[in-house]
Amino acid sequence: MNRDTEQIEIDLLLEAIFKRYGYDFRNYARASIERRTRRFLSKSGCRTIPEMIDRLLNDEVFFGGLVRDFSITVTELFRDPRVYASLRRQVVPMLKTHPFIKIWHAGCATGEEAYSLAILLKEEGLYDRATIFVTDFNDGALQKARQGIYSTDKIKEGTRNYQAAGGKNSFSDYYQARYDAVALDGALRKNMTFANYNLVTDGVFGEMHLILCRNVLIYFDRELQNRVFGLFGDSLVRGGFLCLGSKESPTFSTAADQFETVDKTAKIYRKRS
Amino acid sequence: MTPPLKNPFRAVVIGVSAGGLKALTTLLPLLPKAYPLPVLVVQHRLAESDDYLTKSLDRICAARVKEAEEKEAARAGHVYLAPANYHLLVERNETLSLSIDERENFSRPSIDVLFESAAYAWSARLIGIVLTGANADGARGLALIKKRGGLTLVQDPATAEHDAMPRAAMKACLVDHVLKLPEIGAFLNQIGISGINNAIE
Ligand SMILES: C[S@@+](CC[C@H](N)C(=O)[O-])C[C@H]1O[C@@H](n2cnc3c(N)ncnc32)[C@H](O)[C@@H]1O
Numbered sequence: 001m002n003r004d005t006e007q008i009e010i011d012l013l014l015e016a017i018f019k020r021y022g023y024d025f026r027n028y029a030r031a032s033i034e035r036r037t038r039r040f041l042s043k044s045g046c047r048t049i050p051e052m053i054d055r056l057l058n059d060e061v062f063f064g065g066l067v068r069d070f071s072i073t074v075t076e077l078f079r080d081p082r083v084y085a086s087l088r089r090q091v092v093p094m095l096k097t098h099p100f101i102k103i104w105h106a107g108c109a110t111g112e113e114a115y116s117l118a119i120l121l122k123e124e125g126l127y128d129r130a131t132i133f134v135t136d137f138n139d140g141a142l143q144k145a146r147q148g149i150y151s152t153d154k155i156k157e158g159t160r161n162y163q164a165a166g167g168k169n170s171f172s173d174y175y176q177a178r179y180d181a182v183a184l185d186g187a188l189r190k191n192m193t194f195a196n197y198n199l200v201t202d203g204v205f206g207e208m209h210l211i212l213c214r215n216v217l218i219y220f221d222r223e224l225q226n227r228v229f230g231l232f233g234d235s236l237v238r239g240g241f242l243c244l245g246s247k248e249s250p251t252f253s254t255a256a257d258q259f260e261t262v263d264k265t266a267k268i269y270r271k272r273s
Numbered sequence: 274m275t276p277p278l279k280n281p282f283r284a285v286v287i288g289v290s291a292g293g294l295k296a297l298t299t300l301l302p303l304l305p306k307a308y309p310l311p312v313l314v315v316q317h318r319l320a321e322s323d324d325y326l327t328k329s330l331d332r333i334c335a336a337r338v339k340e341a342e343e344k345e346a347a348r349a350g351h352v353y354l355a356p357a358n359y360h361l362l363v364e365r366n367e368t369l370s371l372s373i374d375e376r377e378n379f380s381r382p383s384i385d386v387l388f389e390s391a392a393y394a395w396s397a398r399l400i401g402i403v404l405t406g407a408n409a410d411g412a413r414g415l416a417l418i419k420k421r422g423g424l425t426l427v428q429d430p431a432t433a434e435h436d437a438m439p440r441a442a443m444k445a446c447l448v449d450h451v452l453k454l455p456e457i458g459a460f461l462n463q464i465g466i467s468g469i470n471n472a473i474e
Binding site for chain 1: 342343344356359362363364365370371372373374375386389390393394
């Protein structure tokens, strides 16, 4: 097919999704969106993108499948252990100076990151003063986050990462084995609020002491990244922390001067006061 | 004065797996410092690898070797390696994107993911190269490069440390050239100097 025709069709697809469902993928990094579109098309049973658009407009369940497919929920317990070690060293002491703290996980996927941080907060005696917002725009992923049940493979990986992250106890203190899976300790969930939140279309909802948004911004184009960094700036208290994925930084965004670097490798930044 | 010959190519993409350290340390130093095309490389490696490979290649190469960063422009004279545990993609405006989508062919970074996005970004102005490796990643991507009019090269399987990957690529499409590493180096230099006219002969 003519390459330009495919480009136009993908533009129309994104426009149709936005108009019909309010999900805005128009400013996502294009190469990845094109790849997801071709993949979704090939397993959708539709022959062409226009045929797929037609079906998407009329079939909400079909659209649900597209959101699941466009939202990449790959994640891990204690992903990048060094980041958790750095949070413990550089962020926890500051959080300890506040009588209560608000934390926001933006793009939590299936929740592993939120539980990992909750464990760290427990070990640092900070959990009880924390309110933790756990958000994503993918309801299916949020549902899994709410349950906190993971495969034994994920727990094995989590155990290795937990140790590398300088965990203080034994990781097995935090879960109960079921027959074919593992349930994380429900007490970790006590201060968590789960909510559907779309970083493209939703606004500020509180003043946070720490925002974690890891491996989400790489999927956005520059323009959208600028918007979201602005949103984070507006959602942080002065001196509040922002923790990004290992390939992300606010350095080249229009909001760069709102943030200072705390740990360049761990991608921890701080709102200037 | 005749205007300088315009190079019809815009980029080179290379996929390599097992045996890659040796292959890359043979091939990449053959490129001159001011090589006129960006070179994008996916080398399969462990998710937790550090930047040792990148640093050691940079030390022995005339061209600048670095890890690809999110949204940076693909520039001539630079060799970009996909970072460990991230897919590398090219945008149509010739900037680089990273993603942590599922593994493809059990790999992240995956050669197919890079090659496919590059094939869409550069079509006929792309050179795709598959080197040594013990799996079949890159085969589908090279076939797409070929289909969209790009130039396809494969390391001669008889000279590859692991021949499965070059062979899989040769099975997936009718590749343009099957060459030994030094020949690939010479070929790329030739293209760099004088554009396609001389290189194709
Ligand atoms: C790769 S996961 C990252 C999970 C976790 N933060 C980590 O680093 O391991 C990316 C998540 O971002 C979410 N996401 C993508 N676009 C979003 C948007 N516009 N608003 C909210 N979440 C979004 C996806 O649904 C997905 O769960």
